[in-house]
Amino acid sequence: MTPSDDRARPRTGWAVTALSLGTLLNPLNSSMIAVALVPLQHDFGVDVTAVTWVITSFYLASAAGQPLMGRLADRFGPRRLFLFGMVVVALACAVTPFSGSFAAVCAGRVALAIGTATAFPSAIAMLRPLAAQSGVGTPRLLGRIQIANTSGAAIGPVLGGALVTFLGWQAIFWVNVPLAALTFVGVQLFAPRDAERARTPLSRTLAESDIPGILLFVATLTSLLVFLLDLHPQPLWWLLPVCVVAAGLFVWRELRSTHPFLDLRLLAANRRLLMVYLCFAIFNVVYYSAFFGLPQYLQTHDGYSAGAAGLLMFPLAAVTIVVTPLAARAIESIGLRPTLLSGAVALVAGAALLAVAAITPAPWAVLLLTAALGIPYCVVSIAMNQALYSSARPEDSGVAAGIFQTSRYVGAIVATTVLGLLFSGGTTASSWLTAVTVATALAVVHLALLVFVRPRSPRAEQPAAA
Known part of the structure; x- marks a missing residue:
C-alpha cells in the first residue's frame, strides 16, 4: 500500500458515506409515509382509497425516473446530477409541508421521488473512480451502499412514527432538508469530479432517454x-x-426503439432474467402489503398512534441490519438457490403470521410479527440481487439493474392498490384478514415460481454478494 493509498482511503470513506446517505433517501421516504397515511386522511378529508396516491405517485415517479436519471448522469456527469438531485429534494421538502391541498402533497412527493432518483444511478457511476483512487474493491463499496438502502427502508416507519407523533406529518418532509444538505456538502467535498465528456446535443440525449x-x-x-x-x-x-x-x-x-426504456427484447431473450423480475415484483407486493397495511390497520382499527405504530415496526429494522450480512455469507457458504428458497419459505410463514394481528393487537404480538417479516425481507432482497447479476449477461448488467428497480416499484404500486381496494369499505379485522390471505397466497406463488429460477452458480460472483 502506497502513502497515496493511505491518504485516499479516508477521503473515499467519507465519499461513500455521503453517497450512501443520498441513496438512502429514496427507500427512507418510500417507507416513512406508511405511518402518515391516517393523519393525512384526517387533515385533508380524503378516504383510504385516495390517500394511497401519496404512495403511488412516489413510486410511479421513481419507476420512470431511475432509468432516465441514469442516462442523464452519463450525459451531464454523475456528481453534477447527484448534487442537482439533492437541491431538488431540499426545495421540494421545504415547500410541500405548506401545501393547502392533498394534490399538492402528491406533487411534492413526485418532486421528492425525482430528486432522490438521481442518487442511486449516480452513486453507482462514481464507484469505479472511488475504487481506483483508494484501492478498495468496487464490490465492497457497493455492499456498503446496498446495506444503507436496505436499512433505510426498514427504519422508515420508526423514524416516521416519531416525527409524525411529535411534529406532524409535515416533519417527514422537513427531515429531508438537513439530510439532503449534509449529502450535498459531503459529495461536493469528497466525491470524485466528473470526467470531461464530449458535448452531446440535448435533443440526442432526450431521444436516447425514450x-x-x-x-x-x-x-x-x-x-x-x-x-x-x-x-x-x-x-x-x-x-x-x-x-x-x-x-x-x-x-x-x-x-x-434503439434505446428503449424497458428492453422487452432483452426480457424475451432471457427467460431466467424475466423470472427473476417476476418473482421480485411478487415479493414486493407481499412485503409492501404488510409494510403499508399493518401500520394503517393498527392506527385505524386498534387506536395506536403513529409513533406507537412506527415503534412496533422497529424489529423489522433491527432484524434487517443483523441478518443482511448473515444472508450474504449464506449465499457464499451454502449457495444462492438454497438461500433464496429458505427466504421464500420464511416469506410464506411471515405473511401467514400477520393474521395474528386480527386476533390480538397486543404490542408483544405485533413486535413478533414485524421481527418475523424482517427475516425474509433481507434474505430474499439480497438473494434476488445476486440472482439478477447471475442471470443477466455482463453487457446487459446496466439495463438489467434498471428494470430490476422498476419491478420493485411496480410491486409496491400493486400492493398499495390492493390495500386501497380492500380497505375502501373500512379498515376492519375482516378486511385485514382478506389482505393477509392475498399476501400469503402470493407468497406461495412466489415460492412456487422460484422452483423455475435457476441462476448460474454464484461462486465466481461472491464479491458481489459480500
Whole structure:
C-alpha cells in the first residue's frame, strides 16, 4: 500500500458515506409515509382509497425516473446530477409541508421521488473512480451502499412514527432538508469530479432517454390504477380502453426503439432474467402489503398512534441490519438457490403470521410479527440481487439493474392498490384478514415460481454478494 493509498482511503470513506446517505433517501421516504397515511386522511378529508396516491405517485415517479436519471448522469456527469438531485429534494421538502391541498402533497412527493432518483444511478457511476483512487474493491463499496438502502427502508416507519407523533406529518418532509444538505456538502467535498465528456446535443440525449416510452409506461399504469381505485361507486369504464391502447403503444414503441426504456427484447431473450423480475415484483407486493397495511390497520382499527405504530415496526429494522450480512455469507457458504428458497419459505410463514394481528393487537404480538417479516425481507432482497447479476449477461448488467428497480416499484404500486381496494369499505379485522390471505397466497406463488429460477452458480460472483 502506497502513502497515496493511505491518504485516499479516508477521503473515499467519507465519499461513500455521503453517497450512501443520498441513496438512502429514496427507500427512507418510500417507507416513512406508511405511518402518515391516517393523519393525512384526517387533515385533508380524503378516504383510504385516495390517500394511497401519496404512495403511488412516489413510486410511479421513481419507476420512470431511475432509468432516465441514469442516462442523464452519463450525459451531464454523475456528481453534477447527484448534487442537482439533492437541491431538488431540499426545495421540494421545504415547500410541500405548506401545501393547502392533498394534490399538492402528491406533487411534492413526485418532486421528492425525482430528486432522490438521481442518487442511486449516480452513486453507482462514481464507484469505479472511488475504487481506483483508494484501492478498495468496487464490490465492497457497493455492499456498503446496498446495506444503507436496505436499512433505510426498514427504519422508515420508526423514524416516521416519531416525527409524525411529535411534529406532524409535515416533519417527514422537513427531515429531508438537513439530510439532503449534509449529502450535498459531503459529495461536493469528497466525491470524485466528473470526467470531461464530449458535448452531446440535448435533443440526442432526450431521444436516447425514450421519453415517449416513459410517458406511455406511466399512462398505462396510471389509467389502470385510477380505474381500480375508483371502482366504487361508479367504475370509470372509459379508462380500460385508454389503458389497453397505451399498453399496446408502449410495447410497439419499446420493440422499435434503439434505446428503449424497458428492453422487452432483452426480457424475451432471457427467460431466467424475466423470472427473476417476476418473482421480485411478487415479493414486493407481499412485503409492501404488510409494510403499508399493518401500520394503517393498527392506527385505524386498534387506536395506536403513529409513533406507537412506527415503534412496533422497529424489529423489522433491527432484524434487517443483523441478518443482511448473515444472508450474504449464506449465499457464499451454502449457495444462492438454497438461500433464496429458505427466504421464500420464511416469506410464506411471515405473511401467514400477520393474521395474528386480527386476533390480538397486543404490542408483544405485533413486535413478533414485524421481527418475523424482517427475516425474509433481507434474505430474499439480497438473494434476488445476486440472482439478477447471475442471470443477466455482463453487457446487459446496466439495463438489467434498471428494470430490476422498476419491478420493485411496480410491486409496491400493486400492493398499495390492493390495500386501497380492500380497505375502501373500512379498515376492519375482516378486511385485514382478506389482505393477509392475498399476501400469503402470493407468497406461495412466489415460492412456487422460484422452483423455475435457476441462476448460474454464484461462486465466481461472491464479491458481489459480500
